[in-house]
Amino acid sequence: MKRTILSVFIMTTLVMISCTSNADKKSKEVNDSNEQQSEIKRQAINPDNDWGAGFEMNQAEIISGFSEIIKFSGQTSLVPDTSAEMGLGVKYPGDQRKQMEFILNSIDNLLEQAGMERKNIIHVNFYTTEMEGFLENYDVYSNWIKMANIRPTQSAIGVNQLVSPEMKLEIEVTGAR
Template sequence: MEKRIINPWQWQDQRSYVQAVEVSQPAGTLYCSGQTAIDAAGQSSTADMRTQLLLTLQNLEQVINQAGYEPRNIVRLNVYTTSTEELMACFDVFQNWVAQHGMQQATTLLEVKSLFETLTIEVEATVVR
């Protein structure tokens, strides 16, 4: 796989994403369903945003790793939240996770009216190798 990052500006660097990612010659592409803070027994979390974000990212990593891919090769993240204000208060969790994996991904953040049951955050990813 060859990956090229397109950033006409520099301001997005402080927000842990890039404007565009071009991928050529991928050996495979993994499209992940939205992952949330649901435990292994299928129970939706009732915890605060920070705790839900940590479990959501852990669940996303588990799906990616089980498929034989690596989080560092995420090229697209869509983030859905019921409160951008609450998410921004714990955005360091997201930024640390991105930095930990050396990711450079295109990201879209959307505030939505609601998610399944008691969930406050959902993250879907596209991963290549």
């Protein structure tokens, strides 16, 4: 298990280093390609009562007008920690609200590196070890996504444990442009 955590962290770090070191060079390429691409089109599909509106989500969406998809690995609150056994620690151990804020900030940073924005998100998966706490803190996500004026499809999945027992939340995102 510890080797798996370290392997995932090393791969993620290498990808982030690669993205960061090539950011300046690719920045112009991304900006040039963004100018040539049209906006994605979304058609919301919801039941008559549209209960998902209260959660900033559509039950389904027809997405068109895109040429690229970005798939995120599960984003967590793991951070380098030289004092930890595997060199990784959990930021805000046990605090689901702070972990969600931290993860959403990480998602913003990765979207920016990819030349995308929140409005490019088309699906979100939440994995939580504590569904009640997740729902109590859902306003953090709701306010965050509301700024993009979109309602991407989403799933909230309760799990027994994530990579670390102190971790309460993992978020996967899919985006398109």
